[in-house]
Amino acid sequence: MEDRNYQININPDWIRKYLSKILIGVVLLIGLFSSIRTVGPEEEGVVIQLGEYNRTVQPGLNFMLPFGIERMYKIPVQRQLKQEFGFRTTRAGRESEYTKSGYGDESMMLTGDLNLTDVEWVVQYRITDSYKFLFKVRNAEKTLRDMSESVMRKVVGDRTVNEVLTVGRQEVASSVEVRLQEMCDEYENGIRIDQVVLQDVNPPEPVKPSFNAVNQAQQERETLINQAEAEYNRVIPRARGEAEETIQLAEAFALNRVNRAKGEAERFNSLYSEYVKAPEVTKQRIYLETMESILPKIGNKIIVDEKGNNVLPLLNIDKVKTPQQ
Template identity: 80%
Template sequence: MSQEQYEININPDWIKKYLVKIIGGIILLVILATSVKTVGPEEEGVVIQLGQYNRTVQPGLAFIIPFMERMYKIPVQRQLKQEFGFRTSSAAQRSEYSKTAYSEESMMLTGDLNLTDVEWVIQYRIVDSYKFLFRVRNAEKTLRDMSEAAMRKIVGDRTVNEVLTVGRQEIASSVEVLLQSMCDEYENGIRIDQVVLQDVNPPETVKPSFNAVNEAQQERETLINQAEAEYNRVIPRARGEATETVQLAEAYALNRVNRARGEANRFNSVYEAYIKAPEVTKQRIYLETIERVLPKLQNKIITDEKGSNVLPLLNLNGEPKKLNP
């Protein structure tokens, strides 16, 4: 091959033409890669043009102007959470947690000047992507600071016993209300779904003493419950017996009063009859008395008025003997 033919094969114009095509293809690929964005089904895309808000795009493919526009993807349909006093190091069937470097944010002072270790979780959603990005600088960090401030305020108004035992649900509800009001005031576009107290314990240095106090309080509550149960078992029965005795006494008194009134009325009626016919009434009373007394006697003796003749009548109460044929 001659030198003239070799120079034709390496013509610079040919090389420039292909270099331009290659560079143009690379630029086109870069433009396509930077201008086509995919917004997930749980997200919204907030487009910033030259540093200012331009529009909000819904899930799907979205196109932006390269080097002039920028898109932020905000998970508006996803429940998010923040952990305080611990972090989840691995989420699986048996999650693992790390607490070593986060004790400062969970150590709090109660209203009665005692220390307690409070671990909690807030669950929230982003309901307004524009406010989330533009109303507050670094909204997630601000939400963490607000949550810690709200928890310290609520815990600081209660005693250590309330925080560790009966007041946990009330504390969580109060923090949720207070934190939501702070979010509304800051207009950060966040809605608080739930505040959960994960674990509440006394500091490690006083934990044995506190457990002993708790055991004593639980034993006291047990004895009080047993005493109340015994009271509820004995007192109602005693009251029932007392009521029954009173009712029996009232019934007996009513019966005696009614009987006395009946006897008094009967005596008055007999007396009135006696006044009208003394002899007849006397005879009737005599016969009624004999009729009532004679059946109670075994042997009977009948005499005349002067008592000169005595005629004993034997076996007046016995049945007559049958004669043998």
């Protein structure tokens, strides 16, 4: 077999020509990709040109100067954000998982009566001004975390441990929300506080059994007080009603007796006036009316004369009754 040597001659000008075209194409591609930015529907894009604020762009496809001349920060202005204190969410879902390990310094607080309590809370907020959020305060999210912890410690420190653990929880959350918003407005960090939620408030673990026993005793006391008040409200109004009814019956009876007495007195006076005018006639009428009311009430009747000599026939007044009678 014959050995053949092939020699390829490459023109350097040709290499330089195509290499320069390739480099130009690569630079153009890099410039194209670095100049196109997409802003999500819940975001705003803050464009920085050579380290200085230039403009704010809305959601959609936006163009900017390439090669790092302009940079964009995407701020989620339409999304509700949150910060957790005293715990962290390790897995979110239908059955979320949390961890408290390493976050005890955030949640351990001193109350106004010098007791320790473990407070876990969540701050829900929104970014309302992306410019203020980026440029008015350095690291606005960390600043918000520091402010939240400071305000919570102040509010808890103004109350007793029983208030924080039981009836004062909603008041604590409301006070923290109001004061935290006031600080955000003062700092002009472009943040609006939506809600402050006390996730859990517990005494420290070493004294937790004692606190639970005290709370149980207080709940039992409140239960007994409520039962006593319920019994009081059931018995006392009823007794007052019965007493009022008795008083009204007595007043009605007294009024009836007085009216009857006055009526009888008036009847007697009118009868006396008639008697004065005609004594015999009035006496006879009174006698007949009296006998009319007495005779039907007695049994067998025998009528005799004044001397008892003549006996009149037996009158069966009880049995003989006419419809008119």
